[in-house]
Amino acid sequence: MSSLVDVANTVGRAFTATLTREEQRAMGQFMTPPAVAVFMAQCLVASATQTTAKVLEPAAGGGILAAAVVEGLLAKPQAERPRRIELLMYELEPRLIDGLKALCQQMRVACEQCGVEFDYLIRNEDFLLSELALLGQPLPGLLTIANPPFLKLNKSTDRRAALHAYAVHGQPNIYALFMAATARLTPPDGGWCFITPRSWMAGAYFKAARRTLLQHLTIDRLHAFESRTEGFEEDAVLQETVIAWGNGRALAEPGANILVTRSQGAGDIATAGIQALPLARVVSADEHAMFSLPAHDADPFEGWTATLKTYGFEVSTGPVVAFRATEHIREHGGTDTVPLLWLQHVRQQQISWPVQKKREHIVATAESAWMLVANAPMVVMRRFSPKEDERRVTCAAYLGQLPGPVVGLENHLNYIYRRNGTMTPNEARGISAFLASHTVDAHFRALAGSTQINATELRKLPLPPLDVLIQIGEVVGENPTLATIDTVVSEALALTADQQPNNMNVVAG
Structure with a gap:
């Protein structure tokens, strides 16, 4: 029997095969490779202890990330496994809804086999315009996982930018709005995981989004894909991508570290080396709150306070x-x-x-x-x-x-x-x-x-x-x-x- 991740991957790939490159770019729709989805989900659920796990995929596509999370929760030892999983998926593209419904039915069967209750809700609507996103209140036990669309928004005409103005500065990109909106939903006992381009980590355009993330989340892990082509190899996405994980404790513990891993692409994730870097090495303490991924544990600039x-x-x-x-x-x-x-x-x-x-x-x-x-x-x-x-x-x-x-x-x-x-x-x-x-x-x-x-x-x-x-x-x-x-x-x-x-x-x- 195929895994839930394989089923979701087949659904997603079948859909993108019907699109031209221009249509795919216009939608910002790039499907997550199975190995990446599993990696994201494993780290997200590793410390999950909820009796009822609420899983949110706000830009579902073929549902591969939700499938990976459900499989990850079911793979936990029985004593750590949730008794109930409640899945909420948002997907704007109507052609994907039937595939998501079929996937959820298979999730139900897999959960029943493990003695776990399962319920799901699929909303064929824009998450950023949803009541959930606009209310912005934390949901107990929420685990969010996402590969949002990559699209620039016209903030003067797109009401999504206006409705999420707290995360907009300069020329907004829709993926940053997804990151910020879901950060507001993440409770102290919840988790948050996104795969996106690296551009949110620095620069003025993403300043408001970064501040929102740090207001509501502690980012505790980052994974960088060093190759621009191997993160989404089947879609030939020319972006350096990064995976970020966080939890709802916005105030980091004194002396906290961020775990940083790197790989060229999906194929060498399993052998990625790990750094444990002090938070101050990764996130600047000034108003810009820029993130960096230093290659060495020692800071060659330490002690330098002068600027131009x-x-x-x-x-x-x-x-x-x-x-x-x-x-x-x-x-x-x-x-x-x-x-x-x-x-x-x-x-x-x-x-x-x-x-x-x-x-x-x-x-x-x-x-x-x-x-x-x-x-x-x-x-x-x-x-x-x-x-x-x-x-x-x-x-x-x-x-x-x-x-x-x-x-x-x-x-x-x-x-x-x-x-x-x-x-x-x-x-x-x-x-x-x-x-x-x-x-x-x-x-x-x-x-x-x-x-x-x-x-x-x-x-x-x-x-x-x-x-x-x-x-x-x-x-x-x-x-x-x-x-x-x-x-x-x-x-x-x-x-x-x-x-x-x-x-x-x-x-x-």
């Missing part, structure tokens, strides 16, 4: 928005133009201009002055880098070598400059090398799966002493290789650690 602002530097986004500045941008230079730098002009530790592939000049007049910056030393970096790049940050020290009193920076670039003064060449070289180093690369890869390094993350980045950054700039020279950078940065940080015997964790591992 400490040293008088600021980070901004390039002010030239091309489609709004069309009348000022030129393909060929003239007496009234200055260089315009785009993403393509910034290579790792090198500015290459012109490249003859863009409109690389911008008119410099009083009318366009507001979108131009002083032609002075700064660090220029790409806001987006291909995932396959060796380093997450692609940046270069710009020393003012291009002609003109000002230059243009297109909006897909960030730049670091001294607000009330001029950055020195060695400061520019040192900061650029530090940002491109393996130490900082590991930090940003732990912080988010996204390839975007936003200004908020740069402003929060802990920095070593300024004289160390200047020393790095003096040694690396012009256009250094990454190998040179790593050697110079490691030696500089090791020397700093030697000078601070009470702070040995400064050294990068």
Whole structure:
């Protein structure tokens, strides 16, 4: 006899087989692989002790996660097994309802064979518009498990965003609303488990959702899929995904750890190594409450309290928005133009201009002055880098070598400059090398799966002493290789650690 998980997987796959890739993306409907579903459920039910277990799957699809939870509960020793399971599933797609009903009938049979009462309710409606979600009151014994749809919402027209405004900041994604709404339902004796893209863990758009999660949950376990393709391999989802588990105790115990595991995909989950990391290493204590997944137990930044602002530097986004500045941008230079730098002009530790592939000049007049910056030393970096790049940050020290009193920076670039003064060449070289180093690369890869390094993350980045950054700039020279950078940065940080015997964790591992 097929397992409940296998039955649910067959239902889900049969449905997605009827969809085109465009339809699947429009629905945000990606089915959870069986091995991942079982892994999620096993961890969720491991400490479940409810006499009556209430199971919620708010975006059911084929019901594979609910099936995995029911199987996990029935597999527990008889003394720990619930006497009754009450299952509630929400699914908006009407074509999946009959399959869910058939699955629930098989769940009933499996429960009866184990002497467990079983009842279920399937609602063919949007969970986010349901009375349960809008009321937001904890349900005793609730175990929530979900793989919600991945869709951006228009917060000005989609009432789901308005009804869950407590979890909305900037451009919302529907999966974050599912996470936040169910967090409010989770009681102290309940559990919560989601598989989603990693993007909720950092960045301003998910700030409100993170705060809601931490207000109602203690996140006690995380699992990261390192490959963008192997988490949902059958659906070819190009996302770094993460599984998060939590319980309804919003205040974590002093000295609490978060268990962190990693695998490439579903195939190597069973052999994933485990880290037990202090909560403070994973969740920042400031208003942003960003999550990170550090690769090493030791924190190479421990003891560093300085940031760019400490040293008088600021980070901004390039002010030239091309489609709004069309009348000022030129393909060929003239007496009234200055260089315009785009993403393509910034290579790792090198500015290459012109490249003859863009409109690389911008008119410099009083009318366009507001979108131009002083032609002075700064660090220029790409806001987006291909995932396959060796380093997450692609940046270069710009020393003012291009002609003109000002230059243009297109909006897909960030730049670091001294607000009330001029950055020195060695400061520019040192900061650029530090940002491109393996130490900082590991930090940003732990912080988010996204390839975007936003200004908020740069402003929060802990920095070593300024004289160390200047020393790095003096040694690396012009256009250094990454190998040179790593050697110079490691030696500089090791020397700093030697000078601070009470702070040995400064050294990068």
